Amino acid sequence: AQSVSQHNHHVILSEAASLELGCNYSYGGTVNLFWYVQYPGQHLQLLLKYFSGDPLVKGIKGFEAEFIKSKFSFNLRKPSVQWSDTAEYFCAVNLISGTYKYIFGTGTRLKVLA
Amino acid sequence: KAGVTQTPRYLIKTRGQQVTLSCSPISGHRSVSWYQQTPGQGLQFLFEYFSETQRNKGNFPGRFSGRQFSNSRSEMNVSTLELGDSALYLCASRGVDDSPLHFGNGTRLTVT
Numbered sequence: 001a002q003s004v005s006q007h008n009h010h011v012i013l014s015e016a017a018s019l020e021l022g023c024n025y026s027y028g029g030t031v032n033l034f035w036y037v038q039y040p041g042q043h044l045q046l047l048l049k050y051f052s053g054d055p056l057v058k059g060i061k062g063f064e065a066e067f068i069k070s071k072f073s074f075n076l077r078k079p080s081v082q083w084s085d086t087a088e089y090f091c092a093v094n095l096i097s098g099t100y101k102y103i104f105g106t107g108t109r110l111k112v113l114a
Numbered sequence: 115k116a117g118v119t120q121t122p123r124y125l126i127k128t129r130g131q132q133v134t135l136s137c138s139p140i141s142g143h144r145s146v147s148w149y150q151q152t153p154g155q156g157l158q159f160l161f162e163y164f165s166e167t168q169r170n171k172g173n174f175p176g177r178f179s180g181r182q183f184s185n186s187r188s189e190m191n192v193s194t195l196e197l198g199d200s201a202l203y204l205c206a207s208r209g210v211d212d213s214p215l216h217f218g219n220g221t222r223l224t225v226t
Binding site for chain 1: 155204217
């Protein structure tokens with residue numbers, strides 16, 4: 001069955017530390033890949049997306065993600081986190097076939113200490 | 115362009131009752147999906163409707179049902195509420211099939 005795994009459920013970092021959140025999926029066909037973020041008290045919003053082309057994509061607020069097709073991975077990175085990055089981060093895969101199903105990972109809660 | 119609108123924002127119900135949640139997608143979006151979000155389980159997919167037909171379905175019991183109207187607005191119904199149904203219910207819409215989801219603010223359901 002198709003699935004998305006996020007390896008870290010809770011991450012605590014100090015400001016200015018580097019961030020990398022892992023995301024792996026299991027599906028052999030074509031996919032679009034997304035990272036969504038949910039800030040405290042706010043709705044889920046798109047952080048960045050990969051459809052095709054350059055596997056390194058840049059999103060809002062200095063975030064970037066790299067698609068490694070051979071590893072079925074789409075890890076999220078940020079060189080230097082800020083207190084305002086405290087949020088829950090969700091990796092998602094959109095299967096490009098059939099009913100275009102969306103699959104979300106379980107989420108990673110990031111807390112950045114000032 | 116208005117975003118995804120969910121009503122009501124908050125609901126308090128008693129075990130055994132039923133509840134209906136409403137979602138208005140972004141204008142022009144024909145796909146509406148519903149998710150249940152809880153601290154312990156994360157984001158759980160309920161179902162997706164496209165042009166009034168259920169296109170995808172998650173692994174929830176039959177107490178959870180939905181429908182979509184010709185104007186793409188969607189409703190979700192939960193019958194015979196249980197304490198474990200307390201959660202934030204999120205609605206999301208998308209335009210074309212491979213586009214990002216746009217989420218509403220959710221309906222916070224508390225079952226007592």
